[in-house]
Amino acid sequence: MTAVTLKEINLDRFGHLARRATNDVGPVSILNRDGDVIWSADASAEELLRSILADTDPSVVLLTESTQRSVGSGKLMFSSPVLCEEPEPVGWIILLVDSESDVGDARAVLADVAACMAREVTLNGELDNLASELGERYEELNLIYSLESQGLAVERDPTGAQILLENIAEHLGVDVAALVLSERPTPLFGLNLTRSIPNLDLVLTELRGDLFRFVSTSRSSLILNELEDPRRRYLLINMDFRCLACPVMGGNRVDGMLVLLRHGSRNEFSNGDLKLGKVIANQTAIMMRNRAMLEKLRKFGQQMAGALIEAVEAKDPYTRGHSERVQAISLKIGSAAGLDGDSMEAVAWGSLLHDVGKVGVPDAILCKAGRLTDDEYTMIKIHPERSYEILMHIEDLSPEAREGARYHQENFDGSGYPHGLKGNEIPPTARLISVADTYDAITSSRPYRAGLSHEAAMTEIQRVAGAQLDPHYVTLLERLCEEDHRWLLRITNAHDTSDE
């Protein structure tokens, strides 16, 4: 609560009101809580009052009730205190008159004006408090919004969680904001230290120990402000931090705990801090649930993709594992190309699903050991477009990923299929996948021939660079194999003839 003062109200308005209400029988002045004149009808009235006050004992004039008293220069002084919620007046309104016959009901009028002033001062104070509370709520909302927008990447990105916890520590004015999770042996934490904590590891271990067990078992929040709190005999022993701990609920289970620590020299935790701590803990719980759900969905998506590939590869046992191998090689080339996260994701999905269209090619053609007729080859050439059509049903798949599958049989010189695109007309994801696909096709065994060696595959790939394949991605694959190509042998069925 801010201390209220008369300065925040319109003194002119009340001074003139008092003058009019007392029929201008004498000069009106207003004093502050220290007895200083802060408003007067005119300079001479102010000077007169100052001289009277200088000669008068304030303790007999400036009282908590309305008074009338004879003062110097034969004057009569009426004084009404401005009383707000505090026991002491925040000021006085003073009227000086020459004789009692002038007074009329001035005393009552003066008291009414003082009451109006008190009301306005109180209202102003309430407004100030409301504004500062609004400011605090805004800060809290901002914090909660930042929690939501940054996301609590607790499992996969502890750095993200640390930044977020530092943010919380700063907003709440605490030294340590820690998130204890039942799944993790050590808490995630952010610091906003007013002075160092030399045994921080020990403190964090203690949070993960009995404090967490206590909050998990009681399933309720806990504030330890006082050093003399009897619970300190078994919680945060020998640690002089003020502590606020709130459980993070996962349905009926306690999945974690938000802990805020302040050095003993800082403010105690208030009910407002407790409320905010609970909100943040709840928000964290919601984010953790969302994250778990997303993870589940991600796994479901991967398993569905796996099932789709299984359906294709079951048609032709010789191609078993081809999609995963092409994906692994493509990702290596993609990372050597310095692709960003979205493009890497497109490469991952496009390469894994590039052949799903083969599901529509008759088994007799797909597995034919002998030479294909022109018509049979045409049926094979349908598969990239079919892959694209199938992948159109997966809304979340990026266009880049779909294009990777659709154009992976296009040749750099325009001689490929299904659209005969050339050079940069072919989307980069497709040009990249094409290199990986070619390597795996050469090194995999077919019904009519055994898979070739790594060296043979690289020689062939270099030969067709610029014709069938984009030379840029061929160069990247060469570079990836320059010092050590064993990673490629581990991924694929290729054998190595360099030692033979």
Ligand SMILES: [Fe+2]
């Ligand atoms: Fe393929």
